[in-house]
Amino acid sequence: MVLDLIDVPAFQRLRRIRQLGLANLTFPGAEHSRWAHSLGVFHIAQRMLDRLKRRGDSADHDYSSLEPMRKQILAAALLHDVGHGPFSHVFERAAPSPNNPPDDYPKKHEGWSEKIIREKFGEVLSNHEVDPEEVVGLISKDDRSNLLAKDFISSQIDADRMDYLLRDSYCTGTGYGEFDLDWLLHSLRVGVTQIRGSDAQIPRLCFESGKAIYAVEEYIQAREFMYTQVYVHKTTRAFEALLTNIIRLASHICDDNPESAPEPCPDAFAKFLARNPLDVDDYLLFDDFRLWSVIQDWAQLNPGNDERLTLLTQMCRGLIQRGRPYRTIVLDTPDKTTHAIELRVAHRDDLSGFRFAHDTFHDLAYKNSFYRKSIDDEEQEDRVIYLIENDTAKPAETLSEVIDAISRIPVHIERLFFDNDDTGLVAEIRARGLIS
Amino acid sequence: MSEHDELLLARVIDACGDIDGRVKMQKIVYLLSEMGFVTPFQDFTIRQFGPFSRSVAYTTDVLRDSGVIVEDIQALNEDAGPESGSQYFYRVSNELKDLIHNNFQLSCKRMNRSLEEACSILRNEDRGVLEVAATRLFLERRSIHRPDSVEEELGHMKGHLRSYFDRANALVEELRQDGWLN
Incomplete structure (x- = not known):
């Protein structure tokens, strides 16, 4: 058997x-x-x-x-x-x-x-x-x-x-x-x-x-x-946050037009990004190789003047080339969590919202x-x-x-990951006193 | 769950003012989803106290440990010690109350009615009433049983809460008449 x-x-x-x-x-x-x-x-x-x-x-x-x-x-x-x-x-x-x-x-x-x-x-x-x-x-x-x-x-x-x-x-x-x-x-x-x-x-x-x-x-x-x-190693979680932001941004692009998945994109993946339910055969096509292949393709895109595609391409290159991970702030007080949530609210509708992540891990070992x-x-x-x-x-x-x-x-680890190259975002985080 | 989803639970707690207990919170979130509010918490299964979502339980822990919501605990019997059990109370932290209130909305797909209006109906009901009402709807909606067997099954599962049946049935009927439930 x-x-x-x-x-x-x-x-x-x-x-x-x-x-x-x-x-x-x-x-x-x-x-x-x-x-x-x-x-x-x-x-x-x-x-x-x-x-x-x-x-x-x-x-x-x-x-x-x-x-x-x-x-x-x-x-x-x-x-x-x-x-x-x-x-x-x-x-x-x-x-x-x-x-x-x-x-x-x-x-x-x-x-x-x-x-x-x-x-x-x-x-x-x-x-x-x-x-x-x-x-x-x-x-x-x-x-x-x-x-x-x-x-x-x-x-x-x-x-x-x-x-x-x-x-x-x-x-x-x-x-x-x-x-x-x-x-x-x-x-x-x-x-x-x-x-x-x-x-x-x-x-x-x-x-x-x-x-x-x-x-x-x-x-x-x-x-x-x-x-x-x-x-919950910070570097691993930082790259996972980057990957999550890549998928979120690609899906966000599809939210405007379900047919607009960044090309090339396999059919099942386009369906997924456009928020269509998958069947088992679609789902089984998803594996690391397939996703790496899509990310590799997107890293080679010519984004023209499209700001969203430009950011997507940059993020995919960062992951493929194992660039510098997101910078990390440990959120170890409720005040810091409040700042992270305020940042999320402030950038819900702009591209900077795809350049940071509020990451929480919570579990009990026993x-x-x-x-x-x-x-x-x-x-x-x-x-x-x-x-x-x-x-x-x-x-x-x-x-x-x-x-x-x-x-x-409980093991409760909360962090803010952010792209240190986004000068506006970095200035905002600094103004909040989260970094010096 | 995706981005911001965990804060929608804080928004529900905010709309209720505060919530006495996790069971009541679970039942309110379940009833809100039945009332047409699009919540991210869709993994309800039947447990000892009726519909239960592992995601709601987990998110409550995360929000508590992040300081987004405050968990107050009162011993039920001070003299008997902690093993006698405790009553938990939940509210949004003062620091985040306005932010959560103003920026996170749960949309009602059935009609253009507010979360506050729905929560004002539910929050003052006894936990037992919400438990029976939520279990009844779960049995009806999930088609686990033939419609004519719901009463029998409800009696079997919630017989110990029979004193709440009349009010729970009336609540479900009121929600139907007011257009909250199909």
Whole structure:
């Protein structure tokens, strides 16, 4: 089954999508693809299943309920990223909202993954007696059934995170993302848990506390460090802001006239820029290679007297030639954020609005079981990491002060990126006291 | 979401004056989208308290940590400590109130009516009323169930809020009669 899935063109497309978007402009080794990552996730999921199988069944460790889901879990591990667009998460942020999309139009890459699995992998999966809907259910963030099987694909210690932390750390040459995968897998087991406010006994993936607690701490710290040191690196984010502005400006040009996409432009891309909903075949034409090709073409445009095309051409050259990145200001007080929002308002309708970006990253390296501790607890985190102590599964934060501390402090990084060659803009930013 | 979208949530909070709680905020944003306001938050799914958008939840965190909106927290029971739960209140920061109010508009595609007018209808309703009304509309609109089964499904999902049913039904009916809902 796995080899048949790998041979599907929609899976081979992942060879042409970088795992870390534009991070290779900062970290020379970050050339790895979603394709390699997907194989890695499959491999780790397989090791997790094999470890649990070797442990066998016992009174509080029920592997038998997992065995019928083995093929579905492995397929979901392999296919979980097939919906990623070019440059991974960057494309998602840059994409213009389509006009009048159908109700089931995907909002994010997970939605595209579900659609693509149904349309492009359904036949292969069915030939191997796997229901595509079961695979989609394991990937879907909104499907809360079968939490044990979902733990492998979509939890806080799933095969996806384990692979990307190690792979990204290795390929960027940073040591931050390393943790003891072998020891974590060794201490893996199935335990019975209880969700807060419910009597239901739910089997979940757990780790033996005595063996794994320090490895789990290391893993969560690795995620925290990778966020701040790699995933939100200012140079990478600055180039991502430039790419976002290129797509925004091209789409803005099309807003005036849907037929006016800067030429040359592939049909599916022109459709996208003109805010027309895409179908799966259109979407699958999008990969890093295709987008680089368009940007390369636009960098060679003769813009004549057109100010918008002139700026577009300059920005594309800046990206293609890896010019100097946008200058960065860290927005670490509400006052600075206010200035950034005022700038956005002031330049909503002029070209300078495409020469800066107000960039915000916000996440928690670990979400504890009291995530959003209030009566408004609408999305209670049901994917905490469980450690087994004295035969009882307990949320990791209740046994580790390190994990508890990390779960209380979000990573919130806010910056203003701007083109230092726009003298008017620079003067305005200086007048606001954001630079000296 | 694209540029400026996160500030549209601040604009909704501004139009409401303030909002007591995240559940109420979620329901108001959902009902506004049903009332024809073009919001960027379209990822609603049914959760424990009715229609819920992950984007609204995430954007609330971002706006709070950026200082664009202010989150005030009051313990529900001071003596029992934080585990007893808290009530959250949201408002736009004083520094950005005028800017948000004057520069970010949510257009209503159904008729030329203002966001303030819509929010004045919703903001004073009890959270339970909004939860039942929003769930009813979600069940009706998404065609998850046959029309004749909506009542049964609503009773099943929101039976614990039965005391709010009459007011929620009246609210939906009023919105229909006033042309806010199809």
